Amino acid sequence: MGRPGVDGLGDVVRVLGEWQHDTGPVQLHPGDVGWFWRFGAERTAQATRTWSRAGEVLAIGLLDGADLLRVAFAPEALRDEELARQVVEDASAPERGVLPEGRTYVEAPTGALVRELLPGHGWAVGEPWTPLRxxxxxxxxxxxxxxxxxxxxxxxxxxxxxxxxxxxxxxxxxxxxxxxxxxxxxxxxxxxxxxxxxxxxxxxxxxxxxxxxxxxxxxxxxxxxxxxxxxxxxxxxxxxxxxxxxxxxxxxxxxxxxxxxxxxxxxxxxxxxxxxxxxxxxxxx
CATH class of the missing domain: 3.40.630.30 (Gcn5-related N-acetyltransferase (GNAT))
Structure with missing residues (x-):
């Protein structure tokens, strides 16, 4: 897991854009990062997480508020088990600096393996959201x-x-x-x-x-x-x-x-x- 820093936010936005497809699930969008940017570039960088393998970014997270992690995945990595387990472990351990102690939330796209693994680490199903297109x-x-x-x-x-x-x-x-x-x-x-x-x-x-x-x-x-x-x-x-x-x-x-x-x-x-x-x-x- 990494943090891109202010200088790396442009690459994060570009990669998120490449992951958006009408045939894919609704997930974290460059516009979500753009709306968060109202708090400034530094705070946006502090709220951003990336998971990579061999130099390629495969998942991007945005800590939207103090307790909600919104995660997007590269289309080919939606069911990647190694990646999903790493994201789950990072989200479930406050000492890793992704989510704090107390009640926390994860938003992940439909079909992502991470949604199936989180319950095994003490996560429960929360409130419903309605995507529209x-x-x-x-x-x-x-x-x-x-x-x-x-x-x-x-x-x-x-x-x-x-x-x-x-x-x-x-x-x-x-x-x-x-x-x-x-x-x-x-x-x-x-x-x-x-x-x-x-x-x-x-x-x-x-x-x-x-x-x-x-x-x-x-x-x-x-x-x-x-x-x-x-x-x-x-x-x-x-x-x-x-x-x-x-x-x-x-x-x-x-x-x-x-x-x-x-x-x-x-x-x-x-x-x-x-x-x-x-x-x-x-x-x-």
Missing amino acids: RDLGAPVPEAGVRVEAIGPEQAPEWAAVMRASFDGSTFTEERWQAMAAGTPYADARCLLARNEQGEAVAVVTVWSAGEGRPGLIEPMGVHRAHRGNGYGRAVTAAGARTLRDSGASSVLVCCQSANVGAVATYRSAGLERLPERRDLYRDAS
Whole structure:
């Protein structure tokens, strides 16, 4: 297991992009790293883990928060037993510096051998998550509201809608600037939707993994004062159009199954539900 350092994050993002395929499982995406980058490059590097063999990176992990490890695998390594056992051992031993003591969580793609090995080390099945996908081979209808791609000048407005979309959010203009300075943002876009009065009502960020590969929505939010008017559907559709224009093959998102409102919004924008996936968790001291 290794840590790439700030200088190695570009390679991590590139490799993650190469692992994204419509025929493969939904897993950690360059956009997930890009969204985490709002905390700065140094903190992103500290949260990143890699597992390699003979100089080739086969798995990448992101410590998303203090207690959740999100892991992606090279397509050919999804069922690699040696690799899976190493990831399980590292995740299960707090002294190895991957996950801390106490209750911790692992998110791994469907079909990964690591999901089958974790229960043997004290891990249990956790809460369900719903992945959703929309193929972008066909045109995406117009959003029906005014949607614009923003730059630094609109960052304060975008950040304000973000804060008003999620309870407890501390998102700021400074975090937007940090995110926009990150390597993954080179091919990303932040969109802002306005109502007929010109008020900012919804936001979304879309992340590319390269032409012909799935793109990601992370995050999407609707201002709490403007919910129930279809703005979530509209800004999601605008995000899908933006990704299609950039050459993405599909658009992906994953949210907690318990968040039925978010699932319904994404479905209304043409995304189809994929089979649920569950985290695994472990109580360790």
